[in-house]
Amino acid sequence: MLYSTMHRVLTATIIISNCNRMMAIYYRVILLLIVSSRTNGSCNFTVSVPTNAKPGTDVVSVQSLMRMEKEELPCVIVEGDLYGRFTVSTNCTIVVARPLDSSVQSKYLLKIRVRRLQNPGDLVVRLKVNVTNVLGYPPVYNETCKTPVRHSVEGTSEFLFSGTLTAEFETTSGDVMFLKETLNKPREVWDMDSRKLSIITGNTCQFSAVFGVRGLNDVMVAAELFQSHHVNFTLKVFCQAESGQMPKVSVQLFSTQSKLKSDLHPLEQVVPNVMAKLQHPPLVYLFSVAYPTKSPTRYNCKFPSLQRPIMLSTDIDTVRVKHVQRITLDVNPVGCAPGKYGLLCDKTCICENSARCHGFNGACKCTDGWQGVACDIPKPGVSVTTTPSDPSDIFISANIIIHCQVHHLDVNTLSLRLPNESVIVSYGANRLDKTLFNIQSKDSGPYVCQVRDTRRNTFKTTIVLDIANCPPNKKGQLCDERCDCSGFARCDRWVGCVCPPGRTGTRCETTCPDGTYGKDCGKACSCQHGAICSNSDGTCTCTAGWYGSDCNVRCPKYRYGLRCQQACTCKNDAVCDNVDGSCACVAPWTGKDCDEKQPTRSEPLVESLVPVGCLIVLVVFIATILYKKNFVCRLAHRIDGETEVVLEIEQVEADLAQTVRPGWLSRWETTSRHLTLGHLIGLGVFGHVIQGTLQTSDGEIGVAAKSVRRKDTQCYRNFYREAAILVAVHEDQHHDNFRSNIIRLLGLINESSHKYILLEYASKGNLLRLMRREKRRDGAQSFLQCLRYAVHIARALQELQRLAITHCDVAARNVLITADDVAKLADFGLARDVYATVQYVADDGNGKEELAKNLESEVFPLNWMSLESLETGQYTCQSDVWSFGVLLWEISTLGQEPRYDGNNRPSCLRLARTLRRGIRLRRPPECSGEMYDVMSSCWQENPSARPGADVVEKRLLQLNLAFEMETAV
Ligand code: AMP
Numbered sequence: 015m016l017y018s019t020m021h022r023v024l025t026a027t028i029i030i031s032n033c034n035r036m037m038a039i040y041y042r043v044i045l046l047l048i049v050s051s052r053t054n055g056s057c058n059f060t061v062s063v064p065t066n067a068k069p070g071t072d073v074v075s076v077q078s079l080m081r082m083e084k085e086e087l088p089c090v091i092v093e094g095d096l097y098g099r100f101t102v103s104t105n106c107t108i109v110v111a112r113p114l115d116s117s118v119q120s121k122y123l124l125k126i127r128v129r130r131l132q133n134p135g136d137l138v139v140r141l142k143v144n145v146t147n148v149l150g151y152p153p154v155y156n157e158t159c160k161t162p163v164r165h166s167v168e169g170t171s172e173f174l175f176s177g178t179l180t181a182e183f184e185t186t187s188g189d190v191m192f193l194k195e196t197l198n199k200p201r202e203v204w205d206m207d208s209r210k211l212s213i214i215t216g217n218t219c220q221f222s223a224v225f226g227v228r229g230l231n232d233v234m235v236a237a238e239l240f241q242s243h244h245v246n247f248t249l250k251v252f253c254q255a256e257s258g259q260m261p262k263v264s265v266q267l268f269s270t271q272s273k274l275k276s277d278l279h280p281l282e283q284v285v286p287n288v289m290a291k292l293q294h295p296p297l298v299y300l301f302s303v304a305y306p307t308k309s310p311t312r313y314n315c316k317f318p319s320l321q322r323p324i325m326l327s328t329d330i331d332t333v334r335v336k337h338v339q340r341i342t343l344d345v346n347p348v349g350c351a352p353g354k355y356g357l358l359c360d361k362t363c364i365c366e367n368s369a370r371c372h373g374f375n376g377a378c379k380c381t382d383g384w385q386g387v388a389c390d391i392p393k394p395g396v397s398v399t400t401t402p403s404d405p406s407d408i409f410i411s412a413n414i415i416i417h418c419q420v421h422h423l424d425v426n427t428l429s430l431r432l433p434n435e436s437v438i439v440s441y442g443a444n445r446l447d448k449t450l451f452n453i454q455s456k457d458s459g460p461y462v463c464q465v466r467d468t469r470r471n472t473f474k475t476t477i478v479l480d481i482a483n484c485p486p487n488k489k490g491q492l493c494d495e496r497c498d499c500s501g502f503a504r505c506d507r508w509v510g511c512v513c514p515p516g517r518t519g520t521r522c523e524t525t526c527p528d529g530t531y532g533k534d535c536g537k538a539c540s541c542q543h544g545a546i547c548s549n550s551d552g553t554c555t556c557t558a559g560w561y562g563s564d565c566n567v568r569c570p571k572y573r574y575g576l577r578c579q580q581a582c583t584c585k586n587d588a589v590c591d592n593v594d595g596s597c598a599c600v601a602p603w604t605g606k607d608c609d610e611k612q613p614t615r616s617e618p619l620v621e622s623l624v625p626v627g628c629l630i631v632l633v634v635f636i637a638t639i640l641y642k643k644n645f646v647c648r649l650a651h652r653i654d655g656e657t658e659v660v661l662e663i664e665q666v667e668a669d670l671a672q673t674v675r676p677g678w679l680s681r682w683e684t685t686s687r688h689l690t691l692g693h694l695i696g697l698g699v700f701g702h703v704i705q706g707t708l709q710t711s712d713g714e715i716g717v718a719a720k721s722v723r724r725k726d727t728q729c730y731r732n733f734y735r736e737a738a739i740l741v742a743v744h745e746d747q748h749h750d751n752f753r754s755n756i757i758r759l760l761g762l763i764n765e766s767s768h769k770y771i772l773l774e775y776a777s778k779g780n781l782l783r784l785m786r787r788e789k790r791r792d793g794a795q796s797f798l799q800c801l802r803y804a805v806h807i808a809r810a811l812q813e814l815q816r817l818a819i820t821h822c823d824v825a826a827r828n829v830l831i832t833a834d835d836v837a838k839l840a841d842f843g844l845a846r847d848v849y850a851t852v853q854y855v856a857d858d859g860n861g862k863e864e865l866a867k868n869l870e871s872e873v874f875p876l877n878w879m880s881l882e883s884l885e886t887g888q889y890t891c892q893s894d895v896w897s898f899g900v901l902l903w904e905i906s907t908l909g910q911e912p913r914y915d916g917n918n919r920p921s922c923l924r925l926a927r928t929l930r931r932g933i934r935l936r937r938p939p940e941c942s943g944e945m946y947d948v949m950s951s952c953w954q955e956n957p958s959a960r961p962g963a964d965v966v967e968k969r970l971l972q973l974n975l976a977f978e979m980e981t982a983v
Pocket of ligand 1: 703718827830
């Protein structure tokens with residue numbers, strides 16, 4: 015509003031009439047300019063200036079008005095500016111010298127004496143200056159939200175408010191975390207400065223701040239918030255004061271990528287041209303705060319539920335938040351240092367003559383005798399005050415002093431009239447003090463100070479005293495009874511003790527009964543499960559096993575104890591007690607942690623009681639039944655025809671002994687009768703993949719059924735290895751099917767003629783094919799989407815790292831894309847756990863050649879492999895990071911095949927030598943420097959110097975944003 019007014023003002027036409035000669039249009043003036051004609055050897059002009067014109071602003075150049083451009087006109091204001099609002103600069107330009115205030119003086123009649131050097135004699139110019147109103151100016155000093163003045167101590171915060179944010183949330187790893195962040199650090203720590211923050215403060219105890227998000231962590235959190243909500247351009251969090259009154263905080267997050275102007279409209283309304291002002295940040299927060307109070311306030315915030323976890327960096331760790339249980343914000347107005355105001359205490363007050371400066375908007379509250387926006391214009395008159403000054407400290411039987419003080423007048427007489435009509439008079443003095451001893455109710459009424467100055471002008475001011483309170487701790491008609499309230503209760507003359515929230519009783523001696531809190535214990539606590547309820551504000555302190563604002567949320571499955579801080583140790587599907595962590599075992603497991611096996615009851619019976627003959631009969635009986643049901647047939651076949659298979663399974667189990675629990679195959683086994691096969695959708699090195707449908711108890715679902723390509727050792731080994739690794743991933747207690755970026759396992763079929771790994775069907779196929787297809791369309795958009803996929807795969811690698819599993823074949827061809835555009839890591843045929851330090855050959859003298867021969871078979875993706883994998887056959891999570899770097903290279907080229915020095919199929923030894931010489935995949939022409947930096951960091955020779963998958967994820971998120979911004983511009 016203000017800006018548009020100014021704009022109109024600046025573009026207004028300047029109308030000039032004649033005074034001797036034509037006047038020039040002087041564009042530096044601020045407002046409408048009217049010039050009248052010459053009278054009696056002097057020129058009369060009228061100009062206007064807005065009331066909010068800052069000191070230093072040019073009003074008009076008299077020299078230009080007179081069209082005397084060549085002459086230097088010395089001139090001086092000789093009349094009409096009693097309080098020095100204007101001054102004269104070069105070219106006889108009239109300049110605002112001190113703040114104007116149209117409510118104090120809206121017209122000035124300046125008499126300016128102009129000395130003409132060439133012509134003898136001075137010229138008098140009369141300039142009428144109209145001070146025009148500007149909406150919302152001067153700012154109003156609103157007592158409702160006045161803030162204290164802080165006597166600043168070095169190193170303390172520089173905010174008008176101090177605040178504490180407390181959050182409680184669950185992480186994807188099943189932890190419950192508590193976060194407390196206090197706004198008491200210097201501003202730089204918060205990465206806040208005026209360039210990044212635009213603040214609008216109103217007169218009504220409200221302010222809005224627009225804050226461009228730039229810091230890496232903030233950008234990432236904000237970006238993830240967007241992703242987790244599937245929202246396009248805004249996200250809102252509302253906080254309501256606990257008292258349920260007016261105070262409100264709302265935080266809105268805007269993505270500036272929107273091309274629709276209306277999406278950013280709320281921002282523009284607060285700060286016009288905000289994007290340019292904040293230098294086009296990718297994301298913008300808009301805080302709107304209504305704070306019509308002087309007291310500390312607690313806000314409870316409503317955080318929208320997360321559809322995907324978000325990453326949050328705390329001082330200690332980076333965690334993935336899946337649910338925000340509660341957020342509270344405690345705000346306390348602490349004020350700025352003397353002479354400063356604004357949310358960041360970065361604005362300088364203009365108030366003079368001991369005036370108070372309002373913390374919100376810098377409005378001045380003048381002391382007696384002063385007026386104007388800066389309280390620098392004398393206000394002739396008389397003021398009346400008392401000691402003590404606070405009316406609540408004036409009570410029956412006290413002694414008080416009434417002061418009459420004259421300001422900016424030459425006093426003739428000064429008098430004070432008391433309510434009983436008696437008058438005290440002094441002559442010539444500009445101050446009169448009257449002490450009243452042992453005041454009583456009868457002394458209540460008006461006290462009038464009156465002054466008569468030497469020019470016979472009269473000024474008077476009245477104060478009305480209501481002397482009705484008893485002295486401290488006294489009550490009753492005669493103020494002769496004692497209150498003796500306990501705690502912070504107040505003693506009222508008629509009511510007695512007035513209790514603070516949380517206290518009750520005639521003397522406020524008792525705390526609120528259990529289950530109640532607040533003023534007069536009138537509110538019911540909502541705390542559950544034995545939580546302690548704060549008597550004053552109803553805050554719940556949860557007992558062990560529970561959390562949440564009402565303590566009604568049970569600790570997550572694997573957590574127990576106070577604030578859910580203890581990790582459960584129960585094994586084998588046992589249920590962990592949320593309070594004390596004790597384990598309820600599932601048969602046949604027993605023991606404290608349910609990790610000891612209990613002999614089944616029938617075993618000793620069979621051993622001791624059943625004679626051997628009976629046992630044989632029993633076996634024959636069972637065998638007959640099984641035979642009839644076709645089971646023995648399968649078993650027999652397995653033993654005869656699938657010795658190799660069984661051996662492979664044993665081998666895989668031995669390799670992955672640390673990773674998979676025995677019985678893994680049977681736990682996931684289903685029958686081929688439930689599977690209907692469709693068409694072939696993919697051919698891998700070891701297997702083929704067929705689309706199909708699987709009948710489950712929940713109905714039919716689409717699956718991808720992966721089988722062996724050939725019935726040979728290598729294929730079986732890869733098949734079972736993949737199956738076992740996927741089982742290990744899916745049986746991990748922290749695995750979450752809906753959030754994981756690893757392809758979902760739905761079941762295993764392990765029949766002699768049908769062997770399938772049943773996987774969720776990823777309808778968009780593998781990433782390599784997708785990229786090559788998309789390349790022909792919008793390259794930039796495809797790249798952006800692929801960057802998001804890369805972030806997903808970085809997350810998959812983090813999951814594998816947690817499980818100590820290495821994938822060993824991270825590449826675009828092994829990334830599958832689901833219908834809702836989530837990338838999932840697949841093809842675990844080469845995966846292994848890090849405990850199996852498998853070397854393909856012994857590292858003896860001929861080892862390297864042997865290894866190289868193995869690697870050069872079609873099986874091994876040499877160009878994706880790390881240096882150490884090529885040289886020693888060793889795979890680690892860091893070697894997966896190397897391959898991930900190559901995957902990024904594939905993304906940068908939208909699906910080209912990586913080649914070193916243009917050589918498509920180098921020999922293993924040669925490639926290792928190339929890499930040792932420091933040669934790496936070249937930067938693709940279309941790849942940015944930052945992106946190439948990320949991939950290059952994955953190819954460091956020393957595995958431990960490579961970034962972790964989590965670090966890569968962060969950097970990709972950052973790149974993603976930067977790229978989004980670029981493409982949006
Ligand atoms: P793989 O042997 O796992 O690399 O699979 C070979 C090809 O089959 C992949 O490149 C995909 O094109 C396809 N494929 C594998 N698994 C799936 C799946 N779960 N959903 C859709 N297509 C798949």
